[in-house]
Amino acid sequence: xxxxxxxxxxxxxxxxxxxxxxxxxxxxxxxxxxxxxxxxxxxxxxxxxxxxxxxxxxxxxxxxxxxxxxxxxxxxxxxxxxxxxxxxxxxxxxxxxxxxxxxxxxxxxxxxxxxxxxxxxxxxxxxxxxxxxxxxxxxxxxxxxxxxxxxxxxxxxxxxxxxxxxxxxxxxxxxxxxxxxxxxxxxxxxxxxxxxxxxxxxxxxxxxxxxxxxxxx
Amino acid sequence: xxxxxxxxxxxxxxxxxxxxxxxxxxxxxxxxxxxxxxxxxxxxxxxxxxxxxxxxxxxxxxxxxxxxxxxxxxxxxxxxxxxxxxxxxxxxxxxxxxxxxxxxxxxxxxxxxxxxxxxxxxxxxxxxxxxxxxxxxxxxxxxxxxxxxxxxxxxxxxxxxxxxxxxxxxxxxxxxxxxxxxxxxxxxxxxxxxxxxxxxxxxxxxxxxxxxxxxxxxxxxxxxxxxxx
Numbered sequence: 256x257x258x259x260x261x262x263x264x265x266x267x268x269x270x271x272x273x274x275x276x277x278x279x280x281x282x283x284x285x286x287x288x289x290x291x292x293x294x295x296x297x298x299x300x301x302x303x304x305x306x307x308x309x310x311x312x313x314x315x316x317x318x319x320x321x322x323x324x325x326x327x328x329x330x331x332x333x334x335x336x337x338x339x340x341x342x343x344x345x346x347x348x349x350x351x352x353x354x355x356x357x358x359x360x361x362x363x364x365x366x367x368x369x370x371x372x373x374x375x376x377x378x379x380x381x382x383x384x385x386x387x388x389x390x391x392x393x394x395x396x397x398x399x400x401x402x403x404x405x406x407x408x409x410x411x412x413x414x415x416x417x418x419x420x421x422x423x424x425x426x427x428x429x430x431x432x433x434x435x436x437x438x439x440x441x442x443x444x445x446x447x448x449x450x451x452x453x454x455x456x457x458x459x460x461x462x463x464x465x466x467x468x469x470x471x472x
Numbered sequence: 473x474x475x476x477x478x479x480x481x482x483x484x485x486x487x488x489x490x491x492x493x494x495x496x497x498x499x500x501x502x503x504x505x506x507x508x509x510x511x512x513x514x515x516x517x518x519x520x521x522x523x524x525x526x527x528x529x530x531x532x533x534x535x536x537x538x539x540x541x542x543x544x545x546x547x548x549x550x551x552x553x554x555x556x557x558x559x560x561x562x563x564x565x566x567x568x569x570x571x572x573x574x575x576x577x578x579x580x581x582x583x584x585x586x587x588x589x590x591x592x593x594x595x596x597x598x599x600x601x602x603x604x605x606x607x608x609x610x611x612x613x614x615x616x617x618x619x620x621x622x623x624x625x626x627x628x629x630x631x632x633x634x635x636x637x638x639x640x641x642x643x644x645x646x647x648x649x650x651x652x653x654x655x656x657x658x659x660x661x662x663x664x665x666x667x668x669x670x671x672x673x674x675x676x677x678x679x680x681x682x683x684x685x686x687x688x689x690x691x692x693x694x695x696x697x698x699x700x701x
Binding site (some may be wrong): 318321330339368379380381421 | 499553557567579598651654655
């Protein structure tokens with residue numbers, strides 16, 4: 256797969272996880288591409304940490320001083336949406352009112368723990384709202400490239416400091432779809448450009464191959 | 473009733489070493505004119521409580537946006553925040569220079585800790601951060617199990633000052649916020665000894681309908697008029 260196609264490919268597969276009417280919070284990076292791939296008839300309400308329910312593009316008259324997204328870029332609100340304060344925003348997030356969150360990761364492990372906020376001594380971006388989202392959202396989907404410069408990102412156990420433990424439901428990469436279960440990571444779908452052996456070789460955690468394994472679609 | 477003062481007078485209220493909450497999220501909702509004046513005041517050794525470290529490069533071409541001005545001028549000795557990834561000067565001053573202490577707190581916990589500080593509560597029990605290094609934070613007071621679920625006890629936050637910004641503030645100090653500018657200002661306005669609110673516009677009482685007031689004027693001590701930003 257061409258490098259330039261990977262992000263769109265992952266986002267398109269993630270979009271199929273979302274159901275009509277879901278309240279969804281999207282992290283930065285690949286997750287922000289997901290709305291571009293929603294199937295026809297599926298409409299979701301996007302929630303943004305900064306305090307938007309029903310966030311939308313900034314449109315023709317952006318107001319970068321007063322209406323921005325969690326990354327500080329101009330944003331907008333769709334008809335029927337609203338603006339809320341931080342405590343209410345995290346009441347939605349932590350209180351189980353967000354149906355799904357899609358986040359990127361530096362590392363994710365077979366127990367469903369995720370690390371994506373700190374590289375000790377090197378990078379300290381901070382957790383922002385990620386810890387609350389992982390704990391509070393009903394469904395947590397990690398959307399990321401399968402490896403980083405060839406090194407596995409899907410591990411037996413995260414080595415970087417955790418963002419949250421045992422919180423991830425599903426991992427979607429350009430190689431496949433993995434579900435987190437009590438027994439470990441179950442490969443349920445694979446990208447036919449790769450063999451199952453190649454996917455396992457790119458994964459540190461041992462994959463359980465689903466009896467219903469099918470091509471990613 | 474709040475006092476209406478000039479930005480210069482309000483800046484003089486803040487002494488060296490003060491603990492100050494700043495509303496704003498990546499600079500959105502920051503009290504821009506007040507912060508600009510504070511950044512030129514020479515006040516130092518501030519403990520800053522803010523959602524994030526903002527960023528260099530504002531939407532109107534500002535060199536430093538929002539609280540990033542205060543960080544750039546090295547007026548902050550301690551920063552309690554949830555995210556500093558878009559302001560490289562925070563990591564520089566923390567990890568290389570060793571001049572800035574940073575306490576990272578999950579964003580939702582930060583909002584509730586400030587809310588608790590303003591609401592007279594002794595802390596916040598949250599599942600966020602369980603099993604992570606947040607358990608070792610100086611602001612984490614312990615762990616409790618309630619109905620078989622683990623929670624962290626996070627300290628309430630209170631400050632000497634809160635500095636917020638509203639699009640319209642009436643002469644009774646009632647605040648109306650535009651768009652996403654309200655973010656943490658709603659809770660911060662309740663959690664400081666002295667609350668300074670910058671108005672983009674000062675309006676007559678009645679110009680904001682009572683049901684549209686988001687921060688009641690009773691929380692506000694000083695109003696400064698910054699003009700439209």
